[in-house]
Amino acid sequence: MEMSKRKALLYGTILTFGLGTLYLGLSMKNSHPPEEPNSWDLIIFTQTWPQTLCYTWEENNPHHTCNFPKQKNLWTVHGLWPTKLGTIGPAFCNKSISFDPKALYSIEEQIHEYWVDIEQLNNETEVNISKNTISHKKESIWFHEWEKHGTCALTLPSLNSEFEYFNQGIKWSEMYNMKDILEKGDIKVNDTTSLVTDYWKAIESVLKTNAWIECAFKSDTKQQMLLEIRICFDKSLKMVNCNGICGEESDISKDHLLTNCDLNKPILYLDSIPKNQKSSINPGFNE
Template sequence: MKPNYSFLLKLLIAQCLALACASQGYDFFYLVQQWPGSYCDTTQGCCYPTTGKPASDFGIHGLWPNYDDGSYPSNCDSNNPFDLSQVSDLTSQMQVSWPSLACPSSDDTSFWTHEWDKHGTCSESVLDEHAYFQAALDLKAQANILQALENAGIQADGGLYSLTGIKNAIQDALGYEPWIECNKDASGQSQIYQIYLCVDYYGSSFIECPVFPNVGSCTSNLEFPTF
């Protein structure tokens, strides 16, 4: 009997598609929080949301699925776009903890849309839209970074603090090593910008980072700008 090449080709294509779908999984999350003073204190500047100036606290940038090799999936499901009605009960909390500082001023919805469409859809097999945003809010509450720094005498007063001291303050408070991303103020001074903490596959608990991101290298002494 001659082999059915058409059937074999279809089988091969199906297997390849299955592998492609599987490759959209992930291993862990980065919870990324940014200091608003450092976002605004650059040559680019910032715009406050239409709801007003955000609190002087670290705000969520995102909850990002990642692979253990340092790469990450993105934009995994265009058929499941952000739906504000799915998080209507979280909106007021998100406005406080997850504000947009991008220009022009907005009601934050475009920021949340971007984060869900690019990152959240890659974890939807574990966290649907509501669970995804709820997880990020819960994790931020667990990791009170500003309080951890203030307890170590590190204040958002425009002063300079050692990178080692900042890392140690967060690790002592949370039990896990963070990654610090820096940017530069308008005069070129390196400053605390974003804090990365690693989270387990289910988005529920902090873990030691399998790999740190290769972003925003810092000098040994950093500015902690006011906001």
């Protein structure tokens, strides 16, 4: 009788252990490892129309001044933004990697032509680093773009250094500058009648991919001005559609189109914008 109790206890223990192991195995099979917080799907390459950016910058503060590229009507680089579809970011992936202006001295001339720091503070036109003029200040676009986005791009072998990150932006600006793309799509500077759908069609006719169109808005006339155009690349640096990217955070949950512009109103694409009252800028990324 005592032996039967022992056997029953042993069998019960084995059964309990077996069921527990089976449950644990099924749980592990059905679970997924936690996602890397700095993972991303594609790179958004953002170009800015300097005239619109300068207008909004100077209207926001009378002490602001602007720095333009030497080549008239050239679109400038805002940034290369590693991005996860359906959300914004990641950003500031490695704060221990500081911006080093010396890493860009060999491409300084191209930086000042294609990746211009348009927004100047307190009438400051340039900041000298020894004999060079790549600003190390936190207010500069280069410092900001590297720390916020470049440190996230480092996981890609082709963008694994500060030099490679900025140099890729220059290459893309030379290959896909929106000055040339829009002209090929029959939209020229000083166009005041084209709708956002016209811009989509023009870009797709040339690049065979879609793009995000970003507008800024004048508070006095409520007119919308062309501010930025964003095209997308996958991790092999092949151009792809931008489907799934988001604008500002309040739009993340919306079934939005690839724009923040009003679809029914024309967009001002001007080489000189009259300064009236303060403008209202609504960038998709506060970058």
